Amino acid sequence: MMSRGATVFLLTLIWWLLPREGTAQLIELDDLPDVPDAATVAPSEPGVAPTVQQHGNRGVAGSDAGPTTQPIMLPLRPTRPQISTDRVSYRIQGQFETAEFALILPSVPGGATLAMASQSSIDVLPERSEIGVSVNGTFIGTLVPDNFDAARTDRLQVPDGVLRTGRNLVTLEVRHVHRVFCGPDAAFSVWTDILLSGSGVEVMPNELGTDPLGFLSAVAAELGRGRAVTIRTSGREFPIADAAPVIARVGDIFDGLPPDIDFAQYYTAVDGPAQLARVTVLPSGRTDPDLPQFRRGGDGAIVLLANAGRYADTGALLLGALPRGADKAETPRLEPGAPQSLEELGAPQIEGRGRYINKAVSFRLPRNWLLLASQRAELLLDYWFDSDLPEGSLLLVKVNGTTVRLLPLDEAASADRALDTLRIPFPANTLRPGVNQLSFEALVPGDPPDEACVPRSSPIFRVDGTTQLHVPPSPAMSMPDIHRVFENIRPEGIGMSDAAQGTLSLGILPQLAAIYATGDSGDRDETANHARLTVGVPSDLTSMTGDVVGGNNSRLREVLLTRVSEKTEAVDPWERVNEGRWWRVFHDLDRARELPARLREWFVAIWQGPESSLETWLQGQAAEAMLIQPDTNAPQDVWLIVRPNVDPRPVVAALALLHGQYGGPNGQVSLFSSDAGWTSWHSSSRPLRLHEPLTLANARAVVGNYVTITPGRYVLPLLSLALFSSVIAMGIMLLSRRRRE
Incomplete structure (x- = not known):
């Protein structure tokens, strides 16, 4: 007779072997095109007749029924990335904000409803807050942000004729009011999260045809679930460097953050729901003249079959079905030497609403514009501000993050009337070649601060388009800088080191390439075709040479391999040049003992210029990733070093967010952390290069640049x-x- 212990053991074993509800493990088998008759059942997918459509011809939707019978959400996709590892939600924070989302549809559904799944901060006062929703410029309704404890779904009917096949633009105009406080701080406590996987338009699986647009719609749905796009290969060494540029240009059509990409072998066990779409690449050396083509996989996924090495054909097929959205307007160029209005820079009028406001105007200076000495630029400001603003209201005028003028907004005599043009001179060396930013930041206290804000119908301030910006001309000069390389880089110039290919996901390469697939043409310099970005790991720093990394290889590795619990401020000797009074040495013994070291630092700072040494700057630093220009004499080469076992998605998002904008990585070394973003260091030994003959007219500016650096x-x-x-x-x-x- 079986003992009680044996019985318990047997029951436990039976329970363990019983099938469980929930996620299942699928072995996904793709139908390789070795069967000439498209209607023949694929041996790897019994019972499913693959429907083949070549080169963008639409398939018969009804014949493409797969295993999935539940509706599929075609989700909203943010057009502006956020630095976060969360891929299934998008946060809209602030009092008056606008967010735009792309929505890809394979066809125009009749009687469609737009689902919006959201959750808001408990600090939001729903009675005075609202979210206006527009589709392709047509207003369709208003949502009340009152989902506090969990995300819930609201549905809005979309009028016929508003949605269109392909890309659609959904715009959210958000107004948040804090339920308890009023003031600048309250703006950072009110937010609404849009749950992307539950927001969009639902379609039935058979509406996703085996054609390019059906495939791209399925890919968008897969991304909305927070999953990566899978590319299946034979398992042999995949030529990622050859495929990445094409993958990048296709990924760029999705707008916003480049899609995550995973590489896997043909026969892979997958946990969770079946995939909606994937790519399968034939083994190297085996080609099919009918490819690329689309088939329905055994799990219901739309499979894009492609020949290895012929990625341009695949890219052309997909880009032809869904071209990129309207090309982003290039950053307006400001010509030095003559005043230029904000209207000419693309800002006919700037209005600020709320208690914390930050409005910016971006403009581009020539790549070889460079003034480092004491020259002055000038802003001729035409502005207006509302009456009855609380005491202490301020408007900060900033150039590249540096405040150049602080304007009071609480002066009753100047409120709500036309003001004379205000001349604001500022140092020209706050500007830099490439993209710059003029911003207007307003801080308006609450009245009272401990109650919800009273609605205001008029804006807090207005800056007119007649405002002019004058930047002095400069000789054509340049210095090595990371941001110059990023303005020149193209997908073909991005690669991975051998060590990185064995450590990091190969998907990071096409993701990075997608960021630079398009961008401002600007005035690319002569090194544009030679710009290179190499993705590496900390071990690659050991073999690097150059005037930047020389002698600092091990310290640079430590920054990526160690975690600093408490960051210490590195002391810059340049900041001490004018510190204190020299005669204190005679009555302060501590200062007297420090005198020799201070004198040495003073002479070093005078000799090297305003930049500290790399060793000093690295003290107390820790980073998840690093951009480095190893040698200023080879400025076209830049490395992206990623810390092992760190999610690289925030790094990619940070680069995508700041591409073509002010505030991205610059200098010779730039460290990234999810909390602080990019922090950059500039070498004091950067070589200056003059791109025009030295004349009496430009001699003063040329000498000033050399003396300053x-x-x-x-x-x-x-x-x-x-x-x-x-x-x-x-x-x-x-x-x-x-x-x-």
Whole structure:
């Protein structure tokens, strides 16, 4: 007779072996095109007749029924990425904000409803808050942000004729009011999260045909679930460097953050719901003249079959079905030497609403514009502000993040009337070649601060398009910088080191390439065709050479391999040049003991310029990723070093967010962390390059740039020359006096 213990063990074993509800493990088998008759059942997918449609011809939707019978959500996809590992929600934070989403549809559904799944901060006052929804420029309704404890779905009817086949644009105009407080701080406590996987338009699986648009719609649905797009290969070494540029250009049509991409072998066990779409690449050396084509996989997924090495054909097929959205307007170019209005820079009028406001205007200076000395630029500001604003209301005018003027908004005598043009001079060296940013930041206290804000019908301030910006001209000069490389880089110039290919996901390569598949043409320089970005891991730093990494290889690796619990501020010697009064040395013993070290630091700072050494700057730093220009004499080469076992998606999102914008990585070394973003260091030994002949007209600006970047090399010789001249003058004076005597 079986013992009680054996019985318990047997029951446990039976329970363990019983099939469980929920996720199932699927072995997904793709039908390779080795069967000439498309109607023949694929051996790897019994019972399913694959429907083949070649080169973009639409299939018969009714014949494409797969295993899935539940409706599929074609989700909203943000057009502007966020730095986050969360791929299934998008946060809209602030009092007055606008967010745009792309929606890809394989056909125009009749009687469609737009689902919006959202959850808001408990601080939002729903009675005074609202979310206006528009589709392709047509207003379709308003939502109340009152889902506090969990995400819930609201549905809006979309009028016939509003949606269209292909790409659609959904715009959310959000107004948040804090239920308890009113003021600048309250703006950071009110938000609404849009759950992407539950927001969009539902379609039945048979509406996704085996054609390019059906495939792209299924890919968008897969991405909305927070899953990556899978590319199946034979398992042999995949030529990712060859395929990445085409994958990148296809990924770029989805707007916003480049899609996550996974590489897998043909026969792969997958946990969870079946895939909706994937790509299968034939083994190298085996081609089919009928490819690329689309088939229905055994799990119901739309499978794009492609020949290895012929990625351009696949890219052309998909791009022809869904071209990129309307090309993003290139950043307006400001021509130095003459005033230019904000209206000419694409900002006919700027209005600020809310208690914390930050409105920016981007503009582009020539790549070889460079002024580092004391030249002045000027802003001629035409602005207006509302009456009855609380005491302490301020408007900060900033250039590239530096405040150049602080304007009070609480002066009753100047409120709500036309003001004279205000001249605001500022240092030209706050500007840089490439993209710059003029911003207007307003801080308006609550009145009272401990109650919900009273609605205002008029804006807090307005900046007119007649406002002019004047930037002085400069000689054509340049310095090595990471951001110059990113303005030139193209997908073909992005690769991975051998060590990175064995450590990181190969999907990061086409993701990065998608960021730079398109962009401002600007005025690309002569190194544009040679710009290279290499993805690496910390071990690659060991073999790097150059004036930037020389002697700092191990310290750079430590930044990526160690975690700093408490960040210490690195002391920059340049900041100490004018610190304190020199006579304190005679009555402060501590300062007297520090005098030799301070003198040494003073001379080092005078000699090297305003930048600290890399070793000093790296003290206390920790990073998830690093951009580095190893050698300023080979400025076209930049490396992206990613810390092992770190999710690279925030790094990719940060690069995508700031591509073509001010505030991205620059200098020679730039460290990334999810909390702080990019922090950059500039080498004091960057070589200056003059791209035009030296003349009397440009000599002063050229010399000013050289003296500013390396003051010691020019100031000390000049001081020596002045001292030598003084000695000679004194000698001549003494000799002449003796002769008179």
